[in-house]
Every structure is written in C-alpha cells, then in structure tokens.
Amino acid sequence: MSNATQTKLHRLTDELNRLIGKENVLYSLEERICYAYDGSKQKCIPDVVLRPQDTQQVSGILCLANEYKIPVYPRGAGSGLTGGSVPIQSGMVLDFSRMNQILEIIPENLTATVEPGVVTHTLQSEVAKHKLFYPPDPASAAFSTLGGNVAECSGGITGLKYGVTRDYILSLEVVLADGSIIHTGRKTLKSVTGYDLTRLFVGSEGTLGVFTQITVKLLPLPEKIETLLAFFTTPEQAVRTANQIILNNLLPRALEFIDKSSIDCIQGYKQEFQIPKDVHAILLIDIDGKETSVNIETSLIERIITENQALKVVSAKNAKERDILWEVRRAISPALYTIAAFKINEDICVPRSQILEILQRIDEIHKRYPSLKVANFGHIGDGNIHVNVLYKEKDQQVTAKRMIEEILLNTIELGGTISGEHGIGNVKSDFMPLEIPPHELRIMKDIKQLLDPNGILNPGKMFPL
Amino acid sequence: MSNATQTKLHRLTDELNRLIGKENVLYSLEERICYAYDGSKQKCIPDVVLRPQDTQQVSGILCLANEYKIPVYPRGAGSGLTGGSVPIQSGMVLDFSRMNQILEIIPENLTATVEPGVVTHTLQSEVAKHKLFYPPDPASAAFSTLGGNVAECSGGITGLKYGVTRDYILSLEVVLADGSIIHTGRKTLKSVTGYDLTRLFVGSEGTLGVFTQITVKLLPLPEKIETLLAFFTTPEQAVRTANQIILNNLLPRALEFIDKSSIDCIQGYKQEFQIPKDVHAILLIDIDGKETSVNIETSLIERIITENQALKVVSAKNAKERDILWEVRRAISPALYTIAAFKINEDICVPRSQILEILQRIDEIHKRYPSLKVANFGHIGDGNIHVNVLYKEKDQQVTAKRMIEEILLNTIELGGTISGEHGIGNVKSDFMPLEIPPHELRIMKDIKQLLDPNGILNPGKMFPL
Numbered sequence: 001m002s003n004a005t006q007t008k009l010h011r012l013t014d015e016l017n018r019l020i021g022k023e024n025v026l027y028s029l030e031e032r033i034c035y036a037y038d039g040s041k042q043k044c045i046p047d048v049v050l051r052p053q054d055t056q057q058v059s060g061i062l063c064l065a066n067e068y069k070i071p072v073y074p075r076g077a078g079s080g081l082t083g084g085s086v087p088i089q090s091g092m093v094l095d096f097s098r099m100n101q102i103l104e105i106i107p108e109n110l111t112a113t114v115e116p117g118v119v120t121h122t123l124q125s126e127v128a129k130h131k132l133f134y135p136p137d138p139a140s141a142a143f144s145t146l147g148g149n150v151a152e153c154s155g156g157i158t159g160l161k162y163g164v165t166r167d168y169i170l171s172l173e174v175v176l177a178d179g180s181i182i183h184t185g186r187k188t189l190k191s192v193t194g195y196d197l198t199r200l201f202v203g204s205e206g207t208l209g210v211f212t213q214i215t216v217k218l219l220p221l222p223e224k225i226e227t228l229l230a231f232f233t234t235p236e237q238a239v240r241t242a243n244q245i246i247l248n249n250l251l252p253r254a255l256e257f258i259d260k261s262s263i264d265c266i267q268g269y270k271q272e273f274q275i276p277k278d279v280h281a282i283l284l285i286d287i288d289g290k291e292t293s294v295n296i297e298t299s300l301i302e303r304i305i306t307e308n309q310a311l312k313v314v315s316a317k318n319a320k321e322r323d324i325l326w327e328v329r330r331a332i333s334p335a336l337y338t339i340a341a342f343k344i345n346e347d348i349c350v351p352r353s354q355i356l357e358i359l360q361r362i363d364e365i366h367k368r369y370p371s372l373k374v375a376n377f378g379h380i381g382d383g384n385i386h387v388n389v390l391y392k393e394k395d396q397q398v399t400a401k402r403m404i405e406e407i408l409l410n411t412i413e414l415g416g417t418i419s420g421e422h423g424i425g426n427v428k429s430d431f432m433p434l435e436i437p438p439h440e441l442r443i444m445k446d447i448k449q450l451l452d453p454n455g456i457l458n459p460g461k462m463f464p465l
Numbered sequence: 466m467s468n469a470t471q472t473k474l475h476r477l478t479d480e481l482n483r484l485i486g487k488e489n490v491l492y493s494l495e496e497r498i499c500y501a502y503d504g505s506k507q508k509c510i511p512d513v514v515l516r517p518q519d520t521q522q523v524s525g526i527l528c529l530a531n532e533y534k535i536p537v538y539p540r541g542a543g544s545g546l547t548g549g550s551v552p553i554q555s556g557m558v559l560d561f562s563r564m565n566q567i568l569e570i571i572p573e574n575l576t577a578t579v580e581p582g583v584v585t586h587t588l589q590s591e592v593a594k595h596k597l598f599y600p601p602d603p604a605s606a607a608f609s610t611l612g613g614n615v616a617e618c619s620g621g622i623t624g625l626k627y628g629v630t631r632d633y634i635l636s637l638e639v640v641l642a643d644g645s646i647i648h649t650g651r652k653t654l655k656s657v658t659g660y661d662l663t664r665l666f667v668g669s670e671g672t673l674g675v676f677t678q679i680t681v682k683l684l685p686l687p688e689k690i691e692t693l694l695a696f697f698t699t700p701e702q703a704v705r706t707a708n709q710i711i712l713n714n715l716l717p718r719a720l721e722f723i724d725k726s727s728i729d730c731i732q733g734y735k736q737e738f739q740i741p742k743d744v745h746a747i748l749l750i751d752i753d754g755k756e757t758s759v760n761i762e763t764s765l766i767e768r769i770i771t772e773n774q775a776l777k778v779v780s781a782k783n784a785k786e787r788d789i790l791w792e793v794r795r796a797i798s799p800a801l802y803t804i805a806a807f808k809i810n811e812d813i814c815v816p817r818s819q820i821l822e823i824l825q826r827i828d829e830i831h832k833r834y835p836s837l838k839v840a841n842f843g844h845i846g847d848g849n850i851h852v853n854v855l856y857k858e859k860d861q862q863v864t865a866k867r868m869i870e871e872i873l874l875n876t877i878e879l880g881g882t883i884s885g886e887h888g889i890g891n892v893k894s895d896f897m898p899l900e901i902p903p904h905e906l907r908i909m910k911d912i913k914q915l916l917d918p919n920g921i922l923n924p925g926k927m928f929p930l
Contacts, residue, residue, distance in 0.1 A: 107711075107712055108711065108817055108818040109816040109848075111816065153661070155657075159654065160654065163632065182904065182905050183905070184905075186882040187880050188815060188816055188847075188881055188885070189625065189814070189848060189849070190620050190624055190814045190844075190849050190882070190885040190886055191814060191884070192617065192618045192882075192885065192887070192888050192889075193883055193884045193901060194889070194897065194901050194905075194927065195665060195927075196618070196631065196665060196667060196668050197905075199631075199661045199664035199665070200660060200661060202661060203657045203660070204661075208660075221714065246575065249685040249686065250685065251685050289754075289755075290758035290761060290762070292761060296755060297755070349653045349656060350653060351573075352573055352574050352575070353571060382653075382654035383574075383654060383655070415653070417656035417658050419656070419657050419658045420655040420657065421655055422657070424658060432658065435658050439645055439647065440647050440648070440659075440662075443647070443915075443916070444659050446915050447912065450911050450915060
C-alpha cells in the first residue's frame with residue numbers, strides 16, 4: 001500500500017463505511033489480492049476494494065476520491081487484455097459485481113438497460129428469450145461485463161456483419177470524476193441533440209468517467225445459424241477464400257482464421273475435433289439470418305471454399321457440434337500457453353486487402369527473432385488478427401516487445417491500427433505514438449484533462465507516461 | 466457586410482486570392498446571396514464565399530480566419546433544415562462544391578473515401594456499380610452532400626434496419642480551427658486506439674472542425690427490395706401494425722408513417738397515386754435482402770397489415786412503381802406549403818412504444834392552437850416523427866414556436882429527443898436546455914472551447930446564445 005494513499009484512506013474509512021456499508025469496503029490483503037490482476041497478467045494490489053450498489057454510492061465515492069486525489073480503477077470481470085482494470089498506481093478498485101441487474105428489456109423499442117456489472121452472455125441469453133439479439137460477442141462474453149465491454153469498445157466474432165459495442169450503445173449514465181452524474185444520448189434509436197458524448201465515453205477505458213447504466217440497441221434474433229469449418233493446406237488459400245466471400249456479396253456472421261501454430265495448440269483439445277496433419281490454415285464461418293437465405297448463402301460459401309482447393313469443408317450438424325467448434329476457437333488464446341509460458345497477445349487490424357501482406361511481413365520479421373514463437377488467429381473478416389508472440393523465459397520479454405513494435409510499425413504502414421478491439425490500457429500505451437501523432441494525442445489528453453482534472457480515473461492507462 | 470469583418474477581409478483579399486485563386490473568392494452580392502440560405506429558409510448574406518479545392522487550401526483559409534477571428538461556415542448543398550450552413554454572423558462561407566471527388570472505392574475492404582462535396586446519391590450509385598451499398602439515405606440524398614450528412618449525422622428512411630450516418634463513418638480528415646490537420650480513426654472496420662474522435666466530429670454541425678476527407682463503411686447491396694403501401698382508417702391501426710411488425714422479429718429497410726394532413730397534401734401529386742377518401746393513415750414499407758427472405762418477410766408483413774384491418778395493401782410491381790411511391794413520400798415536406806405559407810418542421814424521436822402517446826398528446830396540444838395546422842409523418846420504425854406546424858401569417862410564428870415548445874417538452878417527458886436527425890443549428894438552439902441540463906451543456910461547450918478557442922467555426926449554432 002502506498003504510504004500517501006494509505007494515510008488518506010485511513011481518514012476516509014468511516015466515511016466509506018457509512019457510504020456503502022462496511023461489508024463492501026474490503027481492506028484485507030486476501031481480498032485485495034483478488035483484484036490485482038486482469039487478462040494481461042500484471043499484478044498490482046489496490047489499497048482498497050469498494051463494492052458500490054447504486055449510482056449515488058458511485059457518485060459519493062468519486063467525490064471523496066476526487067477531493068483526496070486517490071486513483072480509482074473501475075472493474076468489471078477483470079478479463080481485459082491490456083491492463084484496463086489493473087490498479088497500477090494503487091488506490092481504489094471499484095468492483096461492479098453488485099451492480100449486475102438487467103433493469104429493463106423492452107422488445108417494442110428494441111432496447112435494454114443494464115447495470116455495468118451484467119455479464120455479456122447473461123444479457124445475450126435474457127434478450128434471446130424475447131427473440132432479441134445483442135450482437136457484440138467478444139470471446140470473453142461468458143464472463144466479461146457490459147461495463148467492461150463499453151469501456152474497451154469490445155469487438156468479437158460478429159464484428160464483420162454486426163459491428164462492435166460502439167454501434168449498440170444508445171445512452172449511458174456516467175459518473176464523472178467530480179462525482180456529478182450525467183446522461184448521454186437518449187433511449188431512442190436516433191438522437192443528434194448536441195455532441196456525441198456517448199461514443200466519446202465508449203472505448204475511453206475508464207479514464208473519462210464511470211458508467212452506472214447502459215442502454216443498448218437490440219436486433220431481432222436471427223432465425224438460424226449455420227457453421228462451416230474449412231481446412232486449407234496454405235494460409236494464402238484461406239485468405240483468398242475469405243476475400244472472395246466478401247467480394248461475392250456475402251457477409252457472414254463470423255469469418256475466423258486460425259494459423260498452423262494455433263492449430264497445433266488446439267489439436268487434441270477435444271476428442272470430437274481432429275484436424276488432418278497437412279492442414280496449415282482453417283476458416284471458421286458462421287452464416288445467420290432467415291433459414292432460407294442461410295441455406296442459400298451456405299451453399300455459395302461452400303462452393304467458394306471448394307474452388308479454393310480446400311482439403312475439406314465440414315458443417316456443424318447441430319447446435320452441439322456448433323458449440324464444440326466455437327469452444328475450440330475460444331480455447332486458442334489460453335491454449336497458446338502450452339507452447340510457451342509467456343505470451344503477448346496483439347490485436348492489430350488492417351484493411352482486409354492487406355491481410356496477406358501483413359501475414360507475410362510477420363513471417364519475415366519472425367525470421368529475425370528465431371527464439372520466439374508466433375501464432376496468428378482472429379477475425380479475418382474485419383481484418384483484425386490476434387498476433388501472439390510467445391516466449392519461454394521472462395527475460396525474453398524485451399526481445400518480444402521489439403518484435404511486436406516491428407509488427408505494429410508495419411501494421412500502421414499498411415493503413416492499419418495497433419488495436420482493433422482490446423484497447424490500449426498500460427500494456428500498449430507506449431506504442432500509442434506510433435499511430436497517433438503528438439498534436440492528435442494532445443487533443444485526447446486535453447479532453448481527459450477537461451473531464452478529470454485531478455487525473456484520478458484509471459491513471460496510467462491509454463496515454464504514454 | 467459587417468464593418469469589422471469587411472475591414473479584415475479587405476486586408477486578406479490578396480492572400481485569399483493567392484491561396485485559392487481569384488476565381489474562387491466570390492465577393493459580388495449576386496454570388497454571395499446564393500449562399501445566404503438553407504432548408505430552414507433563413508437569409509444571411511456572407512461577406513465572402515470561398516471555394517477551396519484541397520485540404521491544404523482549407524487549412525490555409527482556417528489559419529487566416531483564426532488569426533483574424535473571422536467566422537467560417539462550411540457548406541455542402543445548403544439543404545439542412547436547422548440553419549447549419551447559414552452564415553448568421555457574416556464572415557466566410559466555405560463552399561465544398563469543388564471538393565466533390567470519390568477518391569476510392571475498395572470492394573475488398575468494404576470502404577470508400579470521398580471528399581466532403583460528394584452528393585450522397587452519387588456515392589450510393591457509384592458503389593452500387595460494385596454491388597455495394599451505402600445505407601444512410603436522408604430524404605435529401607439526391608442533392609445533400611456527404612460532408613453535410615456527416616456534420617449533421619443524417620438519418621433517413623433506412624435508419625431502423627441500418628442505423629444512421631454515424632454508424633458508417635470509419636475515418637475523417639479534419640482541419641481544425643487553427644488550420645492544423647488531423648486524421649481520426651482508421652480505414653479499418655475496427656479501431657480502438659485512443660478516444661473516439663471520429664464520432665465526436667460526426668454530428669458536430671461544423672462547430673468543431675471542417676471535414677476534408679471521409680472514409681465510409683459499405684455493405685453488400687441487398688439483392689431485392691419490395692415495397693408495400695398500406696392504407697388505414699385510423700392512425701392507431703397504422704401504429705399498431707408498425708409495432709407488431711417489430712414484435713414479430715421483422716426489421717424492414719423502411720417503415721414510414723403518413724398522417725391525414727400529409728395525405729391531403731400529396732393527394733393528386735401523381736396521377737398514378739390515388740388515395741381512397743376514408744384513409745387516415747398510411748404505412749410505406751420497404752423490405753430488402755436476399756430474394757427468398759424478402760418474399761417470406763413480405764408475406765408475413767402483409768398478413769400483419771391485413772390482421773390490423775387495413776383498408777387496402779398494395780405492393781409496387783416494379784422499380785418504376787416503387788420510385789413513384791417514394792417520390793410521393795419525399796414530396797410531402799415541400800408539398801406542405803400548399804396548406805400554409807409558413808412551416809416549422811420538427812424532428813422529434815421517441816422510444817417506439819411511445820409513438821401513439823406522443824401523437825395523441827400532439828392532438829391535444831393542437832386543440833389549444835386552433836389557428837395552426839399540424840401534419841405528422843416520418844420514420845415510425847425508429848420513433849422519429851417529423852411534426853410540421855403550419856401557419857398562414859408570419860406573425861403567427863411566436864404562437865407556432867410556443868406550440869412546438871409544448872410538443873418538445875412532452876417528447877422529452879416520454880423519454881424522447883428534440884432532434885432525431887436534423888440537428889440543432891440555430892433554429893433549435895434555444896430548445897437545447899429543455900433536453901440537456903446545464904452541467905452537460907457545460908461539457909459540450911468546454912469541448913467546443915478546447916477545439917475552437919476563438920469561436921470561429923459556425924458560431925451561433927448548436928448552443929443557445
């Protein structure tokens with residue numbers, strides 16, 4: 001615990017206890033240590049963990065934090081991959097697990113309003129009972145929360161056809177750094193009254209304000225989903241197939257790419273899922289919509305796959321088989337640890353026409369880093385590839401980062417971005433200047449300064465120190 | 466011409482001539498008067514009209530304007546309905562008609578990049594040649610420009626299924642008030658690097674920066690569009706039908722409502738289009754997608770229409786008939802002038818479940834203003850109704866505005882917004898505080914101050930004076 005913050009918090013204990021109840025103010029090391037991590041595997045123990053239950057409590061906490069200049073880290077499930085919720089400068093973690101209610105689902109309006117602690121999959125399932133669909137579907141949906149998704153502007157496997165979290169947020173209740181409460185946007189499908197503060201907060205990684213209510217737009221639930229798995233002997237065939245699907249006027253729900261290294265990791269993960277040895281690339285494709293169009297589109301896509309010399313194409317025969325295929329896809333990221341103990345999971349996105357080029361450049365760069373391993377997979381449909389750099393010993397981290405930097409520079413050269421959907425956090429903040437020139441970074445910092453003059457909200461994230 | 470600005474401009478003439486060519490610096494009254502209007506029918510003659518040809522010229526102009534504190538009004542086609550491009554404090558109009566090139570269409574990436582002066586319909590037609598689709602479709606698409614659409618975050622008839630302009634803008638080149646050039650977002654389908662400046666500029670009505678390049682996201686062109694026209698004896702039947710379409714898991718491309726007063730205006734507009742006398746409400750519906758699903762969805766919608774006691778439902782037999790139906794719909798707004806010489810065209814949006822309630826409240830309010838006429842039509846699918854208040858004598862304007870204010874207050878009470886898609890401009894800026902409380906308005910003004918400290922960009926718009 002940092003001494004300065006400790007002294008401040010000591011003075012605040014009574015007030016915090018009164019504000020949110022003693023049982024929701026966690027000081028013990030055993031409890032705090034649970035909030036020290038996220039998916040980036042950093043470890044920074046907060047000074048205190050607070051579990052607010054409503055907007056007024058969040059407001060009260062931020063008033064105090066702002067007055068005493070104590071860092072505040074909003075936290076959903078802590079599953080982010082760039083350190084978004086890690087309390088790197090100590091201070092208060094705001095745990096939203098007690099604000100996890102779905103407040104309303106209104107089918108007639110195609111909207112739902114939730115508290116930030118609602119797990120994404122829970123919302124997806126609940127709206128499905130009304131034959132409705134919340135499309136953003138990050139691989140973490142089973143445990144990540146709406147609050148975290150909004151903070152990071154999560155993407156996921158449905159991005160090509162359905163867009164990302166940003167495209168589904170209509171309105172936010174936000175507590176600002178000074179404890180004041182604002183409501184951005186409206187619970188209407190259209191609104192252009194004033195500047196678009198809603199999207200300014202979406203993807204702001206907890207650095208501009210803390211969300212306490214989120215209203216999302218819903219769509220009708222697609223009638224049918226068909227899943228295809230195509231095996232190729234070369235990555236070129238897979239990339240060409242993906243491009244031809246798009247150029248043939250087809251927009252699958254998901255269009256995922258898996259390279260040889262990733263295949264090696266998931267080989268044997270499920271007994272039901274065996275991959276022939278000469279397979280060097282896989283496409284995993286979901287087609288959704290009305291049953292009749294799904295059938296037609298599936299046939300067209302199968303033809304394109306065959307024309308591109310796929311070794312084999314299989315379709316999931318039922319929901320169970322489909323679940324297995326996607327379970328294997330979702331297992332790639334954690335399974336990569338079987339190759340090496342350490343991993344940097346990058347998240348580049350390029351215009352789709354540049355995918356083959358960036359994959360070839362990554363291969364070239366890799367030749368100069370023979371001690372490292374590389375595995376690529378991800379959302380080829382929207383040009384978003386998760387480049388994983390793997391290494392066995394901790395002291396290889398510097399080398400791995402040098403390789404990552406080369407990849408990022410090449411990504412930017414090809415018109416791409418250093419983060420498609422994982423955010424910047426503190427893990428990538430040093431790389432921000434590669435993409436964002438100083439005068440544009442200045443504008444972002446000025447907006448941060450405007451909304452959080454004392455810099456208490458998630459300090460050390462997004463911007464290079 | 467204002468004296469102070471005149472003196473400044475006199476000093477700048479040589480520099481402006483050198484910067485963009487004398488033929489693009491328009492000083493004559495005959496020329497300037499053409500730039501005094503927009504769709505809101507205000508008249509404010511600018512001091513000078515400048516026709517830049519590239520980003521550097523725009524940057525040079527803004528440098529000078531900022532140094533000499535001269536107001537700048539970016540202008541596309543001048544078809545906005547809230548005064549967005551009207552030079553209300555004199556100064557420079559920036560006419561983008563010479564920056565009207567489609568710079569690239571890349572089918573593989575599903576993107577296009579355009580200059581701001583490109584007419585929306587031109588882009589729609591050009592991308593259609595590649596079987597691609599730019600969905601935002603304001604009623605003004607035949608003449609309004611992409612620059613104007615982005616500035617206002619235009620909606621249109623496809624909003625329910627496809628969203629609005631905001632949802633299709635990937636990246637912007639923006640010249641800031643001080644002449645500096647920034648590039649927001651990336652030409653990729655996903656990007657979360659830094660704050661979302663792109664959407665901060667979309668809908669900012671020319672008050673934060675001037676767009677010089679716009680990259681949009683495209684979709685595959687739908688294979689087929691079917692158009693249905695349903696006649697009802699009561700507005701309640703029409704609203705109920707619209708709601709049941711949504712509740713039956715159907716998302717039409719367009720779902721438009723036309724009330725009795727609007728029907729009276731368009732009756733006889735086209736010989737081919739005759740409306741039975743006892744019709745008091747019309748729904749105009751487009752269904753698009755793959756041919757097979759369009760056929761299925763059309764049958765389902767026809768059944769819902771019939772079950773709701775429609776007098777009649779007709780479908781367009783071919784593209785020509787479809788064009789006639791939509792031409793009639795697009796003619797409503799101008800045709801309303803046949804009822805009365807003056808009109809205020811409102812643009813409220815409510816959650817769809819509140820449409821009947823707001824229509825009934827408008828009826829009630831109207832009873833207290835018997836000297837005014839009211840016509841309602843618009844995008845019932847997304848809750849966005851154009852409430853038109855019509856009056857015969859100019860001095861009834863105060864009364865009309867009082868009625869409008871009552872309607873807006875009721876809209877907000879029902880969870881709605883005062884502007885769904887037309888923007889605020891100076892026409893509605895006095896009403897902003899009805900919806901946006903002072904501390905939220907303060908944030909917007911602070912952002913404006915940050916990006917345009919001298920207040921030269923479209924002064925007098927968006928915020929109440």
